[in-house]
Amino acid sequence: MRPGHIADHIKYFLLFFSLQLLLFKNVAIGGVASCFIYVGLLLLLPIEYNTFSSLIYSFVSGLLVDLFYNTHGINAFACLVLAYVRPYVINALTPSGGYDSGALATLAYMGPVWFLRYAFPLIVIHHFIYFMLEAWYFRYIASVLLQTFFSSLFTIFVLILTQLIIQRNK
């Protein structure tokens, strides 16, 4: 990560965590759509960022959210899986000619089509694990799937919106 990226990332960190803990913690639209915007932090890491550090980073940020949500490790585990799967998704989406060195996994850098194909599956994975572990029993699978679907839409909507707003102000 270059120094400029680090500064950007700290900005995103402060923004996403304050949004998550002060606002979205208390929001569940229709009882099914919750937003986990802090997941965006892990998604917006540079494409070549090494998996070893991103695993530690995802674990710590998940645990931080668990602290406030009283969810005892559920977010940490969901984030961990996300960080573990991320390089495989990135590999699968390699454009012809490969990634530029220092490429960023952002909407502005990679374009909307790539970004959606990259972020949406990862968000769905995270949300499904979160809601499934939170419900704990398999008999709640219908409500888990419903929550996963609507919450994923909500999260990706907010993730794209925040990126658009931040770009505009640059």
Next chain:
Amino acid sequence: MQRFLHFIYLYRTHILFIILAVVSLSLVTSRNPYQGSSFFNSSNYVASLLLKTQSNIVEYFNLRHENKQLLEENKKLKQQLKLQELAQTHLYEKMSDTSKLFQYIYYTAKVINNSTDKHANYFTIDRGSKDGIKKGMSVVSSDGVAGVVYSTSRHFSTVTSLLNAQWPIYAKIKSKGISGILRWSKPDPEYTYFDYVAKHHKVSLNDTVVTHNYSSFPDEYPVGVVSEILDEGIKFNLKVKLFTDFRRLKYVYIIENKLKEERDELESKVKYKQ
């Protein structure tokens, strides 16, 4: 040895993933409402301080509702006081042991963090071990039962909410003495379920459900009213409208039962509890 170290180096990300996954999953599986460390939940000092600041700001938007609730409560208390006076002047009951009179001590607290959308809901209050709060004390709102203290830190405590599918409590129907088990299930925070009511009982709508003295709550503390009777083959399952509005829970009372230790000690000699 060298090859072993090389192997570890080669697969370091996978190994790290497995280690961290085991750590986080063991945290997940240890989430039992009856035990748990206060570090990984919101009674942790840093988390609670942040939540307290947030609740201090949001508080102002709710004042009108708070006032109304307090007025209602005052009215209720005054009525109770009058009844009490009547009872005392008319019945000259001889009191040889006054410890039962002061069995329950009330503490007040503010709710600084709350959730109603999960399967296992908890809330955090701004009183802790310093104020005499201990694990297992009952927590009630001005309208009805709210939960039980789950873990405490010095200044804060987390409370297992009544809206916790993993934490059933004993309850009964006030007028008829029918007992059963109260267990919440997702998603509606306004209703809970009163299960295992035998078919021969005559239950009717709008019966009041209160706490059972088998549980740690004071006897007959209000919980809610029966709003629907579900026929489940060999038993009834009653849908109960809760008196406590968990979505607007702001001030609660923590009840200390002075005779709890004595009772627990006695009961631990015989293993008939769950």
